[in-house]
Amino acid sequence: MICFTKSLLIAITVLTVWLQLSQAYCVYNHLDGADSYFYVKEHDIHARFSFKKQINNGQKECCAWDNGDCSPYSTREGPVHFHITFGLFGASLEGATTFDAYCSAGGGLVLSGNSLTNITATCNHYHNTADSTIISPI
Numbered sequence: 001m002i003c004f005t006k007s008l009l010i011a012i013t014v015l016t017v018w019l020q021l022s023q024a025y026c027v028y029n030h031l032d033g034a035d036s037y038f039y040v041k042e043h044d045i046h047a048r049f050s051f052k053k054q055i056n057n058g059q060k061e062c063c064a065w066d067n068g069d070c071s072p073y074s075t076r077e078g079p080v081h082f083h084i085t086f087g088l089f090g091a092s093l094e095g096a097t098t099f100d101a102y103c104s105a106g107g108g109l110v111l112s113g114n115s116l117t118n119i120t121a122t123c124n125h126y127h128n129t130a131d132s133t134i135i136s137p138i
């Protein structure tokens, strides 16, 4: 009985992780600098509802692709458009330049770099393709 309960708990955990992975996009902070962070917002959704998060170094935040607060289209392939401001090496976000970055709603967006001139956004799409671009100010 204990063994069955344990198996059930493991099954539920695996299922939960799988559901999170398969039903969400995630945005990852892989910037240089332990104190490098950014603020990200889904730009094409009303500001009152949209996905908006501060993401610290080495962290990620996820949002369900079929949730209208996360993505304007309820498909994994649907485009998501982010506005991102960077606090590189602990810099303040106040007055910071806003950058555009794009991915897809079933994908994962990884931000890396160590200067506002070379921040790279890599979007790993749901179907195992990836785009990598140095992002530009809006």
Ligand SMILES: *[C@@H]1O[C@H](CO)[C@@H](O)[C@H](O)[C@H]1NC(C)=O
Pocket (backbone or CB within 6 Å): 114, 115, 117, 118
């Ligand atoms: C990014 O830009 C900074 C400042 O110009 C430079 O020191 C650094 O080497 C660059 N990094 C890459 C990966 O190009």
